[in-house]
Amino acid sequence: MNKKNMILASKICLLIAMIGFCIPVFDDANGFVALMYFFGAGEGTLYTLIGAALVLSFLSMAASVVFSSLYFVRAKKDTYTKSASIIDISLLITILVTTFFALIAVKKFTEEDVEFGVGFYFLVYGLIAFVIIYMYSTLLGQSLSAKTEARRAYWMLSLPAILFYFGVMTFPSLFSVFLSLTNYSGGSLFEEGALKFVGLKNYIKVFSDQYFYVSLKNNLWIVLVSVFGQLPLGFFLAYILTRGLVRAKNFFQTMIYLPCVISTVVIGILFQTFFSSSGAWTEIMKWINPSYEWTMGSSPMLPVLFVILWMYTGTYLIIFLANLQKIDPQIIEAATIDGASERQVLWHVIFPELSGVFVISAILAISGSLKSFDLIYVMTAGGPAKQTYVLSLYMFDKAFKGAADYPMANTISTIMVVISLILIGVVKTLEKKFGAKEE
Numbered sequence: 001m002n003k004k005n006m007i008l009a010s011k012i013c014l015l016i017a018m019i020g021f022c023i024p025v026f027d028d029a030n031g032f033v034a035l036m037y038f039f040g041a042g043e044g045t046l047y048t049l050i051g052a053a054l055v056l057s058f059l060s061m062a063a064s065v066v067f068s069s070l071y072f073v074r075a076k077k078d079t080y081t082k083s084a085s086i087i088d089i090s091l092l093i094t095i096l097v098t099t100f101f102a103l104i105a106v107k108k109f110t111e112e113d114v115e116f117g118v119g120f121y122f123l124v125y126g127l128i129a130f131v132i133i134y135m136y137s138t139l140l141g142q143s144l145s146a147k148t149e150a151r152r153a154y155w156m157l158s159l160p161a162i163l164f165y166f167g168v169m170t171f172p173s174l175f176s177v178f179l180s181l182t183n184y185s186g187g188s189l190f191e192e193g194a195l196k197f198v199g200l201k202n203y204i205k206v207f208s209d210q211y212f213y214v215s216l217k218n219n220l221w222i223v224l225v226s227v228f229g230q231l232p233l234g235f236f237l238a239y240i241l242t243r244g245l246v247r248a249k250n251f252f253q254t255m256i257y258l259p260c261v262i263s264t265v266v267i268g269i270l271f272q273t274f275f276s277s278s279g280a281w282t283e284i285m286k287w288i289n290p291s292y293e294w295t296m297g298s299s300p301m302l303p304v305l306f307v308i309l310w311m312y313t314g315t316y317l318i319i320f321l322a323n324l325q326k327i328d329p330q331i332i333e334a335a336t337i338d339g340a341s342e343r344q345v346l347w348h349v350i351f352p353e354l355s356g357v358f359v360i361s362a363i364l365a366i367s368g369s370l371k372s373f374d375l376i377y378v379m380t381a382g383g384p385a386k387q388t389y390v391l392s393l394y395m396f397d398k399a400f401k402g403a404a405d406y407p408m409a410n411t412i413s414t415i416m417v418v419i420s421l422i423l424i425g426v427v428k429t430l431e432k433k434f435g436a437k438e439e
Contacts, residue, residue: 006133006134008072057095092131179407182198203415206408216391233309241321242325259310264311264375304376304388366420366423
């Protein structure tokens, strides 16, 4: 599609937005009825300004559609001249500024005053489609250097993903940090008194709660088991399978990875039963020692840590297996011919080649450990007496159990992110200092 057709397609979006808004649908506050409401309300200058902005926006839309149609269809032109381009861009700016003002200003009134309804959505989505198509049309038909063209192509392909990531990840995270500094307790953010800045009051409250430190300690135990348990064990098993030191490689690989594909809820219920007072663990221990009595009072996290170690080691097994298979066998063979022992090959050849993989795996282990929730929620629900609390479960209880404390929940989530970034920073620093970079 050439530049002329892209511009005309953008004008069709304007036309749809204008027609969709102006047809009264479903209620009396749509279309021209909503537009004329502001002039007839007689409730202040702002109402009149909103009505004037909407009228100017619609007149600019109509002028833009007519101008482009006459220019490209009637005059049979293929591209804008400089003066025509200035006119069209001026109309575009007028449409965006006036519509944006009207839509933002009308939010100051309650729904009882005015409700745009279906026409409102026609207007918004039509304008969004118009801007996207119009901006894309500016990239067509230009003589660009290879570097500029590559840069534009890069941004065109990556910008949707960046915006999506910002919308679902970055913005909620930053907004959570903002809410942790307020007293927001639910409901509309725009109601008077719903939001008040309280500074670090919520952080002081969290750091003075004993269960925060219980949760933090348990999370750090999970991090240690993940980084110094799952990673070394996953690598050790992957190394044994890759080097062919055991038979039935496919069988062991499947058995080790199998827990990763089983539902976490199923595993949680299974081991909750296994470690219960009448479960298999108690029966086995009583068979060995008849006077044995199972209690979780002294070390309630041990069963949880065991299950976490068993369940997620397979993930790192697959990661290390895939990367061990990327190492050229001729390098290992040459080192062996030169007289290197198995330990020397491991230390001087394999470890340097996989240093980057170790770092990425450690980052995955840390972030996953701090998000631990589902398995612990099913196995213990934080019990007994909240001794198996982790930060995510602590945050969940604050937000959704009993009297909701959203400021505390947002504060805990912010602390989780900060701890994760600190631990990841430590891993990256150690990798830069001691590890070789993977090519």
